[in-house]
Amino acid sequence: MHEGVVTKSTGSWYRVETPDRQQTDCKLRGKLKIAGSKATNPVAVGDRVAFSVSADDETGVIYDILERKNYIIRKATKLSRQTHVIAANIDQAVIIATLAYPRTSTGFIDRFLITCEAYSIPAVLVFNKMDLIQNDKDRERLAEIITIYTEAGYPCITVSATEAINLEAFDSLLKDKVSLLAGHSGVGKSALVNAIEPGLDLKVQTVSKAHKKGRHTTTFAEMFRLSNGGRIIDTPGIKEFGLVDFEDWELCHYFPEMRRYFNQCRYDNCTHFNEPGCRVKEEVVNGNIHPERYENYLGILLGGDTRGKQIKP
Ligand SMILES: Nc1nc2c(ncn2[C@@H]2O[C@H](COP(=O)(O)OP(=O)(O)OP(=O)(O)O)[C@@H](O)[C@H]2O)c(=O)[nH]1
Ligand SMILES: [Mg+2]
Ligand SMILES: [Zn+2]
Secondary structure: OEEEEEEEEOOOOEEEEOOOOOEEEEEEOOOOOOOOOOEOOOOOEOOEEEEEEOOOOOOEEEEEEOOOOOEEEEEOOOOOOOEEEEEEOOOEEEEEEOOOOOOOOHHHHHHHHHHHHHOOOOEEEEEOOHHHOOOHHHHHHHHHHHHHHHHHOOOEEEOEOOOOEOHHHHHHHHOOOEEEEEOOOOOOHHHHHHHHOHHHOOOOOOOOHHHOOOOOOOOOOEEEEOOOOOEEEEOOOOOOEOOOEEOHHHHHHHOHHHHOOHHHOOOOOOOOOOOOOOHHHHHHHHOOOOHHHHHHHHHHHHOOOOOOEEOOO
């Protein structure tokens, strides 16, 4: 009987690492299912599991999953109601963004942050490809975005993987923590990790001018150990990342700077859209909530489906 952490999953095999760094390829015992879960995959990268090792071929069998601290999911397919757990037991989500290509919108960042808030995962923002931020317009825009998110309570750093700008900051961000790396395909998630840990040699996209959006180079979520004591979970660039069901009045709970004021509105179920006596709207005017975050908030509130809304990055 052993206990370990799932570091890789291919769907049928799971690589499990024990604290002494032994790795065992395991299968799941029979119909191992988490009670009440709608997930297609019962075990995900980051899960702590109990397993036994067969005497003859040294492969293992996972027979139990230990309780999760948290997890993050996506829909199994666009139309399905089933979900797929991407990773579990995450200390922080590190959103890799860039104003170069593929340019990350604040809308994307906000939807991802909502997911993190909903799953109680602290989030930080890393702006990569700083070497490509050359003109004043981009520099000013970046400064503005950093102000927005710093004021909302999310730490931000700027880096370049290829020009080795500020990589010490990226390294200390990951020290001794389990970090989920997220962001569009091609923003440089794998390149950044390689830059601080060359021994890992993760696959990086080759530049193709015809396909600026990039294909997915990383195919399976996988957990890697860093020499600074951290572990990272590199995920394929994700479109349908995270999934949150919410009622209109709940949405502001996922915006920390709005959450401060929501119970000071005239109506308990205020959605901060056009209700009279809305403290949140007042604070937008006062400059304590950034108008761009508020606009993205309204976009999500008024966008989507009206039956049980969902965030779809
Ligand atoms: N100029 C510049 N290019 C970079 C930087 N970081 C990464 N790139 C390039 O961006 C491309 C994509 O990098 P990847 O690390 O493969 O991106 P990824 O986020 O891991 O992509 P997926 O695995 O598909 O999700 C590669 O061609 C990198 O060389 C950077 O700081 N500056
Ligand atoms: Mg990658
Ligand atoms: Zn209100």
